[in-house]
Each structure stands twice: as structure tokens, then as C-alpha cells.
Amino acid sequence: MQVQQDSPIIYYTYITTRMGKILLTASNGKLIGLHIKGQKHFPVIQHYWQHNEHRAVFSDTKLQLAAYFSSKRPYFSIDYALHGTDFQKNIWKSLVRIPYGEVWSYKALAALTPYPNAVRAVASAIGKNPLSIVLPCHRVIRSDGSLGGYAGGIAIKKELLRLEGMR
Template sequence: MRRHLVTGPTPVGALTLFADDDALAGVYMTDHRHQPDVATFGPASDDDPFLLDVALQLAEYFDGDRTTFDIAIAAPGTPFQQSVWDALREIPYGETWSYRRLAEHLGRPGASRAVGLANGRNPVSIVVPCHRVIGADGSLTGYGGGVERKRWLLAHERAAEPAALF
């Protein structure tokens, strides 16, 4: 059963959580690049236990009380994208990896560009921490939710007391 929930305010703005059965299929920010049409998410739900648990875990993350998520994920993607998204979950909280390091971790050292494209298509932002991947020179390259949100998330994980964006 497909359904979605729009969260209240978070430090990075409202989030739309999309589930397919009892697995998370999407976390989208306002003006998120590559966001599907919300009409494909199924009905809105304000009392869905699974989505409310996802929202609670995200609130704990934003409060600084959670560094990992315990959420079933069913993000639609190619096998290569799935492998990249699985590897993203191995990047420790508060750390960053370059696209090259991520490609090497996957055993595909020449695939930095393909890894970057798959990273950019991650539909489960924050929970699958694509914000932890940066350019080889340390630059904050693109992020589906916007570079300012990426900067905020990285500062939050480094406990730098980032200011609220919204």
C-alpha cells in the first residue's frame, strides 16, 4: 500500500515521507531535485504507524539524539544505484567521503562519475546519507535538497550548532 506523510517543520524545512507497504521509498525536501509527482505517492496519512515512526526517528536525528536509522527501505532504483545507496549507509555519522572513495569502496575505482549520478538520484535523503559525499577537493558539490541544506546537515553531524534554515 502506497501512502505519504508531510512532516511539520524541521531545520531543513518540511519533509515528504513516502512509503510502499512498510518500507520507506522516499524522503523529499521542498523543491527537491528529482522528486516524483506527489500524486504517485498514494494517499496522505497523518496516523500511519510506520510513517510516524520514520518521522520520530528523523526528529531524533535533528535533535542530535540519533546517529543511525532503523527503517526498512525500498527505494526504487537500478542494481547499481541500490549498491551505491547501500554503501552510503556505511559512511559513519559525522564523516564525509569523496565520490572517488565511495567508488573505490564499491570496488569500482573508475566509476566516480557514475557513483555521483547514482548518489544524486538517492530518493531517501538523510536516512540514506548522500549528503556525506563531497568532492575530492572537499567542495560541497550538488545535493538534491540544495547545497545549503547539505551544508546544514554536515554541520549538524559535526555538532557545530548550525542555525535553522527555515
């Protein structure tokens, strides 16, 4: 993500969860990134980012993740902002339509967007989801029932699905 000099400050912190170390990023009081250490598209900390673990959005995210990992919270109500193409943002927003404890195919998800025939492009956008877990891309699988990919790795996808009572 490119940031111009007049852009808002990006804050970051790391938290440790049962899924491993997670990088949280925020700007203007909104979560803009939740990345599992080692995942594809893991951002590189930029020199102009500021480490600050005391942002309210980080505390809120940490509490909601802890409740989710304890099976006490099936959804998130974190204030977030998405940065990407209009296509990507549309796909990422559609992920929250997948209920806790269910999986949908890439094709089924694409059918509910303005891009019903763009299954591969939808899958590519899902793979670049900047808010893993919060926007539940782990709930998307292949039409044949196989898991497909996951930027955080298949082991983490399996664990998240198991946590939600699947597979």
C-alpha cells in the same frame, strides 16, 4: 516511479522539520521516499497515491528524524525499500557505510563498490538518492574538499554537515 495496477498502494504524508517540509512515501510498510521540498527529483504526487499520515513507518521516521535533528541519534533504523536500477541500489546501500560525523569523497565511496572507476556514475546515482538524510548522501563531497552538489540544495547540505559536527 511507474506503478502498475496490481502494485502495492503508495502512501504519503508531509512532515515539517528544521530542514523544511519533507515528503515521506511508503509501500508495504516500508519507507520508499524521503524528499526535501524543492529538491531535485522531487516526486509528483500521483492520483493513485493515498495520503495517510498514520502509517507506522511514518511515525517511526518522524521520531527518528526528530532525534537526529536534536543530535540524539547518529543513525537510522527505519525499514525501507529501494526502487531503482541495480547500480543505483548498490550505490545507495553503500552510503550507510559513511560514519556519522565524517565525509567521504565520491572517489572513495566508488572505490568501496563494485564500480571503483565509475566516479561520475556513482555521483549521479547519489544525486538521485530517494531517501535523503536516512541514506546520508550529504556526507559525500568532492576529492578537493569542496561540497559538490546536493539535491536538497547546498544550504541544506551545509546544515546537515554542521549538525553532525563538520564544517
